[in-house]
Every structure is written in structure tokens, then in C-alpha cells.
Amino acid sequence: MMLRGYLATAGTCLALSFVVPDGSWWQVAVQVLTGYLAAAAVVVGALRHHGTGRAAWLAFAAGIGGNATGILVEAYHLHVNGEYEAPGWADVGYLLLYPAFATGLVLLIRRRSRGQDWGALVDATTVTTGLGLLAWVFMIRPAITEAGLSPLAHLAGVAYPVGDVLLLAMLTRLLVGGGTRSTAYRLIGASACLFLAGDVTWAGLNTVAVEPGPAAHRVLGAVYLLAYVLVGHAGLHRSAAEIGESAGVPPKLGPGLLVLLTLASLMAPLLLLGQIAAGEVTDALPIAICSIVLFLLVVIRMAQLLRQLEAQTARVRELSRTDELTGLPNRRAWAAELPAAVERARRDGAGLAVAMLDLDHFKRFNDEYGHPAGDRLLKSAAAAWSEQLRGTDHLARYGGEEFIALLPGADPGESLQVLRRLMAATPLGQTFSAGLAQWNGVETSDELVARADAALYTAKRAGRNRVEVAQPATDSRLTPR
Incomplete structure (x- = not known):
């Protein structure tokens, strides 16, 4: 007025x-x-x-x-x-x-x-x-x-x-x-x-x-x-x-x-x-x-x-290599980091392990609680798992509810200990299945991931909520599931 x-x-x-x-x-x-x-x-x-x-x-x-x-x-x-x-x-x-x-x-x-x-x-x-x-x-x-x-x-x-x-x-x-x-x-x-x-x-x-x-x-x-x-x-x-x-x-x-x-x-x-x-x-x-x-x-x-x-x-460049939801490196960043890590392990003669993680029954969780709750589960799981990793380890989102972890310098026993800590830290009472592959010193990065992926598939078929260790590589012509 x-x-x-x-x-x-x-x-x-x-x-x-x-x-x-x-x-x-x-x-x-x-x-x-x-x-x-x-x-x-x-x-x-x-x-x-x-x-x-x-x-x-x-x-x-x-x-x-x-x-x-x-x-x-x-x-x-x-x-x-x-x-x-x-x-x-x-x-x-x-x-x-x-x-x-x-x-x-x-x-x-x-x-x-x-x-x-x-x-x-x-x-x-x-x-x-x-x-x-x-x-x-x-x-x-x-x-x-x-x-x-x-x-x-x-x-x-x-x-x-x-x-x-x-x-x-x-x-x-x-x-x-x-x-x-x-x-x-x-x-x-x-x-x-x-x-x-x-x-x-x-x-x-x-x-x-x-x-x-x-x-x-x-x-x-x-x-x-x-x-x-x-x-x-x-x-x-x-x-x-x-x-x-x-x-x-x-x-x-x-x-x-x-x-x-x-x-x-x-x-x-x-x-x-x-x-x-x-x-x-x-x-x-x-x-x-x-x-x-x-x-x-x-x-x-x-x-x-x-x-x-x-x-x-x-x-x-940073955004193109980062998962928008979880803030973790995405598959593009992982594809660049893993071959470099394999070459470092080959040069230093050190151990190297790769673990594929998959949240169990994630689709059921989404259907029951809704997609926003599913997104919150992915974010909180990524944050909780990151806190349990060693300083040299790397965690990335591989796609959907799948994650992949790079464990440089880890022998099989150390790798299993890391994954057990991750299982205990999984939020909201959820579980995950994992496939763990130890690098044999000669296989390529793609072959290493293929063995971890195959072990993950074995863990899911065996009832989930478990870690399966991949069988040693006997043939370089491995194929994923």
C-alpha cells in the first residue's frame, strides 16, 4: 500500500x-x-x-x-x-x-x-x-x-x-x-x-x-x-x-x-x-x-x-571419474587404476588382490522401501566400507549395487580380514556377497577381475552373505560369467 x-x-x-x-x-x-x-x-x-x-x-x-x-x-x-x-x-x-x-x-x-x-x-x-x-x-x-x-x-x-x-x-x-x-x-x-x-x-x-x-x-x-x-x-x-x-x-x-x-x-x-x-x-x-x-x-x-x-x-575430469551418488571412483576411474596397480605389483613383486562385492537382495530392498531408501543404502554402505579399508586400499562403484575393491600388497589372509571388517560394517542390517581373487603374478587386470567376478557368482549361488575365494588361474583365456 x-x-x-x-x-x-x-x-x-x-x-x-x-x-x-x-x-x-x-x-x-x-x-x-x-x-x-x-x-x-x-x-x-x-x-x-x-x-x-x-x-x-x-x-x-x-x-x-x-x-x-x-x-x-x-x-x-x-x-x-x-x-x-x-x-x-x-x-x-x-x-x-x-x-x-x-x-x-x-x-x-x-x-x-x-x-x-x-x-x-x-x-x-x-x-x-x-x-x-x-x-x-x-x-x-x-x-x-x-x-x-x-x-x-x-x-x-x-x-x-x-x-x-x-x-x-x-x-x-x-x-x-x-x-x-x-x-x-x-x-x-x-x-x-x-x-x-x-x-x-x-x-x-x-x-x-x-x-x-x-x-x-x-x-x-x-x-x-x-x-x-x-x-x-x-x-x-x-x-x-x-x-x-x-x-x-x-x-x-x-x-x-x-x-x-x-x-x-x-x-x-x-x-x-x-x-x-x-x-x-x-x-x-x-x-x-x-x-x-x-x-x-x-x-x-x-x-x-x-x-x-x-x-x-x-x-x-574429476566428475567423469567419480560416482555421483556415493562419491566413490566409478568404473571409468577403476579401469585406469587397476592396470597401473598390476604393473606396480609386477615391478615390486608385491601381492595384490581384487574383491567384487554385491549387496544381497538389493532389488527386494528397493521394492520394499523405495528407490530413495535404496540410494541411501548405497551411500551409507560406501561410506561405512571406506572407513574399514586400509590406507592403501581403493573402493569403487562398479555398477548398480556392485562394488569392487583393490587391495595392494595384501596376501590372502589379509584380504579376507579386510572383507570380514566390511561385512561387519554393512549398514541397515544388510549383507553382501563377495568374490576374492589373488593376483598370480602373470595374469592381466581383465583376467584378475574375471576371476573375482566368477567367485562372486559362486558366492551368490551358494546362498549369499559370504566370501568366495577364486580358484587359482590355470588358463589365461578366462571369461567372465
Whole structure:
């Protein structure tokens, strides 16, 4: 209800800004009221958030309130004193928007990042560097070199584009970083974009020495008023409490961001080409410095992406060799480990045994208790058996309810002791049948597994809940059951 009332009132003020006389006290009242309403809405919303990102919202409110106060101060001088000589106290209010809004964005970024998101930081720095060079060429340097101004006027002229660059840097960092994309998040981003769009439009008009007419002046004023309204809407929206939540996943380098990074990286050479075409290179040093910085940032980002790719490749490789349910090595990993273990045993002259395990009556267990219970049995059995193995032993899931154990350096007696411990540790009162095969020193890994598999089949036929030791290999042409 409060949000609806605010939007209705703010919308009315926005509509009145196109109706009231241009330059009148009515116009000033509408603009200032819109700003103060937005600041009050943000404060009320911050108090309702129970401390979740409250400092960030209060910073937004301070920036909006200060900016609206600047409108009031300038109007007072114009209507009472007949003129406003810039820079003055109104500029203090106007300029408060930039550090306050940037502070709020920084606080939100810290809450959303949950750590060092170096990729987003490099992306934001790249965009800011490229667009910052653009601001230097067309706004900052002209403000510094303009003749006939006092030092304070030069400082104020530089402060506005520097504030825009600061706001742009924080907004870019927010947009390219991780975190939830809630309605409040989008409203804050849209508001900052409107402030930047209004400033860039005014700067462009001043550069070409064009004074906007009454209609254009109203539209430009409405851009700032709409930015006020969006901040107030964000502060009262129910998603404001979620704006500082982390998404838990790193942000993606999507097509839009790639286009933006490309344009930012090309900004320096494009400006240089433009100045060469104009017949005078006036910003050679800034363009050279910016080119070096952008090149280094691109190299850093490529190195980050390569490390990320390597980490993902290693993760995929690990997942391809791990059983998703039990966390044990799967059959693929086993197929790679067993031949290596046989070669080590052959080289060292050590013993080696392989045991095939099969949970008894697993289908009956699934039918009686359900497949989720069957999955829990497999997971708990894998965990319980792993605790009973020796440090050198390996357990893998072979498929279904079948597991296979590799017992390096074990003689027949040690192998049987290990399997008895596993039988005693089997959870939920269940049992298993096992086939145990001792490597004879000459057979291949496939032949060793085939003998263990045949012994397992013998154990199941003999009544289950037992361990059968495979007969010694007499023929290398063994076949599985």
C-alpha cells in the first residue's frame, strides 16, 4: 500500500513537471518535492529492512536529498538575488549525489560479492578506463583548459565529469558482478544510468554550445526526476532486502558484456584515429597511457579466463571419474587404476588382490522401501566400507549395487580380514556377497577381475552373505560369467 501511494504521488509530480511554467517556483517545488519524496521513501524502506544493507540505502537517500537541495538553493538565488554564480552552494548539493550514490553501490557490491571477484573487477576497470578516456577528452580536459575561470570554477567543472566517471565505475562493477538480479537491483541500475545519461546529454550540449529550448529542458529535467522516482521505488520494493544477497555462482561473460568490453578496449585507438583525421593530436599522452592500461587489463582477463578454464576442465575430469551418488571412483576411474596397480605389483613383486562385492537382495530392498531408501543404502554402505579399508586400499562403484575393491600388497589372509571388517560394517542390517581373487603374478587386470567376478557368482549361488575365494588361474583365456 505504501509503495502504491508513493508511486501515485511521484507519478503525479513527474506529470506536473511538464505542465507547470518553466523556470517558475511551481516547477522548483515539483522537482524538489520529487527528490525529497524519493529520499524519504528510501529512508523508510531502509528502516523496514531490519539492517539488511541499511547503510547503502541511507547513502542513496543522502545523495538524492542533497541533489534535490541543490535545485532548491539554485532556485532561491535565481528568484531572490536574480542570478546564481557558479560554483556555489547549489553545486555542493548537486555534487553530493556522486560520492553518496557511489558509496551505496560499493556497499551493495561488497555484500553481493562475498569475496574477491577479480574477473568482475577487471571487467569494470576495463570499461571505466575506456569510457574515462572519453570523459577526459570531451569533458575533463576542456574544463581544465577553459580560459577566464577561477580556480574554484575549474575545480567545479572538473568535479562533475569526475563524479560521472566514479558513478560509472561503481555501476559497471555492480552490473558485471554476481548476485541476485531482483527488481530493486534493476531499479537502482536504471536510476544510475538515467543520472549518467542526463549528465552526458548536458555535457554534449555544452560542448557544442547549444542551449536547449523549453521542451528539451523539460525532458532533460524529467530524466533526473525519473531517476529520483526509481530510487524511491527500489527502496520501498519488497526485493530491496534481497539486493545484497550473493547468487552463489560466478557471473557469466555474456555477449552484451563482451561487446561493451570490446568497445571500451577500442576507445583509445578510435580516439587517436579521430584526432589524426581532425589534423591535430591533442591527447597523445592520455591515449598512450590508456592503451597500455587496457592492453594489460586484457592480458590479465585472458589469464583469469585460462585459469578458470583449467579449473573447470579439472573439475569435469574429476566428475567423469567419480560416482555421483556415493562419491566413490566409478568404473571409468577403476579401469585406469587397476592396470597401473598390476604393473606396480609386477615391478615390486608385491601381492595384490581384487574383491567384487554385491549387496544381497538389493532389488527386494528397493521394492520394499523405495528407490530413495535404496540410494541411501548405497551411500551409507560406501561410506561405512571406506572407513574399514586400509590406507592403501581403493573402493569403487562398479555398477548398480556392485562394488569392487583393490587391495595392494595384501596376501590372502589379509584380504579376507579386510572383507570380514566390511561385512561387519554393512549398514541397515544388510549383507553382501563377495568374490576374492589373488593376483598370480602373470595374469592381466581383465583376467584378475574375471576371476573375482566368477567367485562372486559362486558366492551368490551358494546362498549369499559370504566370501568366495577364486580358484587359482590355470588358463589365461578366462571369461567372465
